[in-house]
Amino acid sequence: MTANGRGPIxxxxxxxxxxxxxxxxxxxxxxxxxxxVGEAEDGVSAVKLAESLEPDIVLMDLKMxxxxxxxxxxxxxxxxxxxxxxxxxxxxxxxxxxxAVQAGAAGYLYKDVDPQALVQAIRAVNDxxxxxxxxAAEAMLxxxxxxxxxxxxxxxxxxxxxxxxxxxxxRSNREIARALVVSEKTVKTHVSNLLMKLxxxxxxxxxxxxxxxxxxxxxADGDAAARD
Numbered sequence: 001m002t003a004n005g006r007g008p009i010x011x012x013x014x015x016x017x018x019x020x021x022x023x024x025x026x027x028x029x030x031x032x033x034x035x036x037v038g039e040a041e042d043g044v045s046a047v048k049l050a051e052s053l054e055p056d057i058v059l060m061d062l063k064m065x066x067x068x069x070x071x072x073x074x075x076x077x078x079x080x081x082x083x084x085x086x087x088x089x090x091x092x093x094x095x096x097x098x099x100a101v102q103a104g105a106a107g108y109l110y111k112d113v114d115p116q117a118l119v120q121a122i123r124a125v126n127d128x129x130x131x132x133x134x135x136a137a138e139a140m141l142x143x144x145x146x147x148x149x150x151x152x153x154x155x156x157x158x159x160x161x162x163x164x165x166x167x168x169x170x171r172s173n174r175e176i177a178r179a180l181v182v183s184e185k186t187v188k189t190h191v192s193n194l195l196m197k198l199x200x201x202x203x204x205x206x207x208x209x210x211x212x213x214x215x216x217x218x219x220a221d222g223d224a225a226a227r228d
Contacts (some may be wrong), residue, residue: 008035009126012055012083014072015039016064020111024059027115034122038084043067048073048141056126060105062089062096070096072199079192086125088118096137097132106204108136110210128208129170137211152198153213160194161215168210 011034018041023195025036040046042064050058058076062069073085086098086107093121097108106123109118113172151155156164159180166176173187182188200206209212209215 008033008121009057010035010037010053010055011039011122012036012038012046012049012053012058014041014058014064015061015088016041016067017061020061026123028119030118034119041074043069043075046072047079047081050076050081050083051079057083057090057122059122060085062087062091062100070099070103073100073105077104081130084125086121086131088113092135094135097139099134101205101208102201104202105203107131109133124170127170128172128203130204152209153215155197156194160190160197164194164198164206164210165192165215167191168207168215170207182190190194 011028013021013036014190015021015024021041025039028034028036036054038049040049044067046058046060046064046069048066049055060069060072064072067075069087070141073207075084076083085104085107086109087105088109088111089096090111092110099141100108107121107130109121109131113121113133124131134226153161159219162180163176165171166179177184177187191206195201195203195206200209
């Protein structure tokens with residue numbers, strides 16, 4: 001049990017290079033709040049292990065033999081695996097970022113990341129945040145014609161917009177309910193509605209949509225009186 005009273009963050013490493021896997025296992029293994037529960041050398045084994053081991057986080061390389069990281073991401077979502085996926089890759093082409101996010105990635109970092117920054121990223125993604133390397137974030141902000149389409153945002157009610165801001169902050173339904181003084185069931189309904197209106201599939205994409213359209217934390221500041 002860690003200092004915050006919760007168990008360690010369970011991490012599955014998916015990378016086709018044994019040296020990379022060993023290095024990650026060694027470094028992450030010395031963190032008090034992180035436990036490496038398994039290693040996968042390709043996308044197929046990553047999906048199988050994610051299902052059987054039920055990790056909190058999957059560190060996913062994109063370029064792997066056979067089923068690559070993008071295929072694995074798609075399959076994890078199709079199977080309803082709850083683990084959040086943090087892409088850790090040497091692929092620097094910006095065109096890979098948006099497909100990875102659309103497939104369900106909650107973060108996107110490069111393998112030259114500072115080790116301690118990687119640890120912080122794992123903690124942040126585990127807490128529900130989305131996190132991207134600077135270049136990857138720029139690719140998201142610039143990518144896709146939908147990034148300039150604010151019709152979905154305009155369709156949101158005031159309350160749905162507030163919920164979107166809290167989602168972008170990485171808050172859970174329970175935390176949002178507490179902040180807005182409404183029930184979790186009400187928040188869940190608002191989340192479902194805003195996902196449909198924005199044309200996105202999950203909370204991660206909703207958070208990225210918020211970033212693209214400049215919906216920032218300040219939007220949620222102020223009176224939080226209950227109103228549905």
